[in-house]
Amino acid sequence: MKKQLILEDGTTFVGQGFGSDKDTIGEIVFTTGMTGYQEVLSDPSYCGQIVTFTYPLIGNYGINRDDFETIHPAVKGLIVKEAASDPSNFRSQMTLDAYLKMKSIPAIAGIDTRKLTRIIRQHGTLKGAIVSMEEDAEAMIHRLQATVLPKDQVDQVSTKSAYPSPGRGYRVVLMDFGMKHGILRELNKRDCDVIVVPHDTKAEEILQFNPDGIMLTNGPGNPKDVPHAVETVRELIGKVPIFGICLGHQLFALASGADTFKLKFGHRGSNHPVKDLETGKTALTSQNHGYAVCEDSVAGTDLKVTHIALNDGTVEGLAHKRYPAFSVQYHPEASPGPEDDNQLFDRFISMMKHNAGKELQHA
Template identity: 55%
Template structure:
C-alpha cells in the first residue's frame, strides 16, 4: 500500500506503507548505521516517528536478544529500503515481521535524506503517517491531536523487580524508561540492582537501604516531571548517584539548573564528545531532544565535565561537593561504540569508596 508522511508545516513525503494504521508523533531522525532493533526498542523514543538516515534497513533481521525493553514504544518508523531477507546467524525473524508483531507502522522507500534535511533545517515537528488515499480532513483531524506529555508513565516498569548480584553494592535504579543494556552494564560490573517505578517516593527509595542510586534515561521533556524532580532533589547525594540522559537532565533541574529543547536533537551512534577532565574525545551513542542550559549552571555547585564537539552543548556534569555525576549520552551504547564504558567503572569506584 502507498502511504505518506505529512508534517505539520505541510511538507509531504511519499513511500510504501507496511501498516495502513494512521499515526501521529514528533518526527525525528537517527544517523546510526546499525542497531535498528535497539533503536526500535529504546523507550526514549516513546510517541515519536523516527527516520533512519542509513539507506538499507533490515539486512540482518531481528532477534529477541537485541531488544532494549519489553516492547516498541515508537509511533512510527520511516526508512529508505526495507530489506526483505536478512542475513545473520542470530536472526529469528525478518524486520517486517518484527514490526508487524510490534504493531509499528512503517513507511519505506522514502527519500529519507529529504526528510532529514527538512527536519534539520526547520526543527523536529509533529507529523502523521497515513495511507496515500487519506483526505485532507482526515489528516487535519489527526494532526490536531496532542502528543502525550506524560510518556514516562507509559514506559516505566509497573512494579519493582530485582537483578541480583549477591554481595555486590546495592543500587536502586529509578526507571524512567531504562534500556536493558544499561541494566546489564550495571549488573555486569557487580551491582545488586533493585529497579523501581518512576513514581517511587524518596522515603521508599531510601528505605531500600541503597549503596548507590542510578537515574535512568527516558522520553519527553524533563520539566513535565516536577514530582520526580522533587524526589531527585531529596535523594541525590545521600548516596553515590549516577544519571544518564533524562536522569542527567533531572539531576540538573533538581539542583536549580535549566533545560531547553534542541532544534532537532542528537540521535545517533556517532556523536563526538570531549571529556573536559582528560581532554580526550570519545564517540558516543545519543538520543535526546533536550539539553542542560550551561548559563543556568553559574553559581550552582555543578560543573561541566563533557561537551558535544558538534554544537558545544553540555554532555556531562558533576557536583563539586557531593558524589554525583551524570552524562547526557549513552555510555552503554547498544547500538554504538564502547568508548564510554569507563563511566560505569567510575560509578563502581564511587560505590566502593562509599562516598
Template identity: 55%
Template sequence: MKGKLILEDGSVFTGQLLNDSRATGEVVFNTSMTGYQESLTDPSYCRQILTLTYPMVGNYGIADIFMQSRKAFVGGFVIGELCELGSNWHYEESLAEFLTRQNIPCLYDVDTRAVTRKIRNAGTMKGIIVPADADQAEIDKLMAVPIKKEVVMEVTTKEAYTMEAENEDAPLVVAMDFGVKQNILTSLHNIGCKLQVVPADTKAEDILAMNPDGIFLSNGPGDPADVPEIVEEIKKMIGKKPIFGICLGHQLIARALGAKTYKLKFGHRGSNQPVKDLRTGKVQISSQNHGFAVEEESLKDLPLEVTHINVNDGTVEGMRHKELPLFSVQYHPEASPGPDDNLYLFDEFWTMLKGE
C-alpha cells in the first residue's frame, strides 16, 4: 500500500505503508547504523515518529534480548529499505513481523535523508503518516491532534520491582523509572548494585525511607518542564544520598537546582556523538537520544560545574555538584545501541556509593 509522511509545513514524502495504519507525532531522526530494535523500544521515543538515516533496516531481524523496555513506544517509523529476511544467530522474527505485532505504523521506501535535511534546516516538527489516498478531511483531522506532553507516566513501570545482587552486602540503589532503558539497569546491576526500581511518581519520603546507598534518575521522554511535581521530589533528595542522573534525569537535576532547560532545534539522536570530558581532555563517542538540553548560562551562579560538552555544538553533556555527591550526563553511557566508551561513569557512581 502506498503511503506518505506529511509534515506540518506541508512537506510530503512518499513511500510504502506496511499496514493500513495512521500515525501522528513529532518527527525526529536517528543517525545510527545499527540498533533499530533498541531505538524502537527506547521509551524516550514515546509517541514520536522515528526516522532512520541508515538506508537499509531489518537485515539482522529482531530478538528478545535486545528489547530495552516492555514494548515499542514510538508513534511511527520511517525508513528507507525494509529488509524482509534477517540474518543473525539471535534472529527470532523479522522487523516487519515485529512492527505489525507491536502495531507500529511504518512507512518504508522513503528518502529518509531528505526528511533529515528538512528537519535539520527547519527544526523538529509535527508530522503524520497516512495512506496515499487519504482525503484532506482526514489529513486535517490528524494534523490537528495535539502532541501529548505528559508521557513519563505512560512509560514508567506500573509497580516497583527489585533486581537482586549476588552479594548480600551490595549497595542498594533506588532507580526512579522515567522511561528507563533495560541496559542502564543491567549496567548498574553488573557493577554490583542491588536495584529497587520505582515508578516516576514515587515520593521522596518513600524513597528515603528505603535507606538506599544511592539514587539513580533515569532517561525518559518529553520536556522536563512538563513534570514539575517530579522536580519537587528530587529537590527533597538532593544532599541526602548520592545521586546519578542520565538524560532526562540529568535535566531534572538541573531544574531541581535552579537551572534552565531548553528545546534543541532538532536534538541529538544517534550513536556517533563526540563528547569531551573537560576534566581529562579526552573525547569519547557516545550514544544520545534527547531533544532538550541544560542551559549553560543558567548554571553560572549555581553550585554546579560542567564536566562534559558536545564537541559538535558545545552544549552541556555532563555536570557535577561542587560539594555534594551528585553528577549527571546528558548522553547514554550504557549504549545499546552504540559504543561502550563511557561505561566508566557507572564505575564513578560505584565509587561514590562506597564513599571513596
C-alpha cells in the first residue's frame, strides 16, 4: 500500500508502506550506520522520533533475539530507501516488516533518503508524518506546524520501579533515563552489583543503597526537560564516583554549572570520530543525540573538556577537576557500532576501586 511522508516545511514524498498500517507523527532524524538497525529501533533515546536510515538497504540480515536494546521500542516510525523482504543470516528469526508489525511501528520505503537527509541537514530536524494516501497533505502540513512535540520522553522510557541486576563486585546505582541494555551488559560483564532506579529517584534514596558508583544513562529529549534529575546529580557529585553517558553527560554538565544547546540535526550513527585531548588518540564512536554541551559554558566550572568531536568540534567528554566524576557524549558500549572506547567502563571500575581504598572481597 502506498503512503505519504509529509514534512512541516511542505515537502511530500510518496512511498510504499510496511510495518504497522497506522499513521504517526514525530521528529524526523537520520542515522548514518550501515548496520545495527535492530539496535537503533530498540534504542529508547529515539523515543518520539521517526528515524531515517541513510544506508540504502535495511533489513537484509533480519531480526534476531539477542540484539535488542530494550524490550519495548519507543521509536515513532522508520524511513528507508529499500526494505529487504528476504533476509539471510543464521541468527535471523523474522523479517524487519514482521517485527515492525508486531511492535506497531509504521514505516515507509521507496523514499529518496539522500534528498530527505539533505533537507534535514539544511533546515535542521523537522516534524513529519507517515500517513495514508487519503490524508490531505495541506491540512497535515498545517497540523504539523501547530504540533508541539511531547517533553516527557524520559518519563515514557524510564523504569517505573527500582530493580536489581545482581553481581559480586562493586555496587552501582544506575539512574535510568532511557537505558540501553548495552550499558547494563557492560557493567554485568565486570560483575558489578547493579541497582536500576527510575529517573526521578532522589539523591537521598540513591545514597541509601550505599553505592560504590553511580551511572547516569543515555535517554531521549532535552536535558533541561528533566530539571529534577539535574538537581539530583548536583547533590550526588562528590559523594561517590559518577560516570555519565549521552543524556547522562549533559545532565552532569548542567549539574556542574555548564549549559547545553540543541544541535541543528544531531549526531546519529556508528562512525563518528572523537579525539581524546589527554592522549591525542582518536576513536570511532557510536552516537545518538540531538543536544550538546556548550564549550564556552564549561569555563568557570569545576569541569574540563576531555574529548571533542572531530566533525564539528563539539564537546564529547568532561571530567570533574576535584571529584571522581566523568562523562562522555558518545556510547562506549556501542550497540551498534565500534567498541574503541569500551575501556571507559574499566576506568569507572578503577575509579570506584580507588575511591573505596581497597578491593572488594569476592564471595
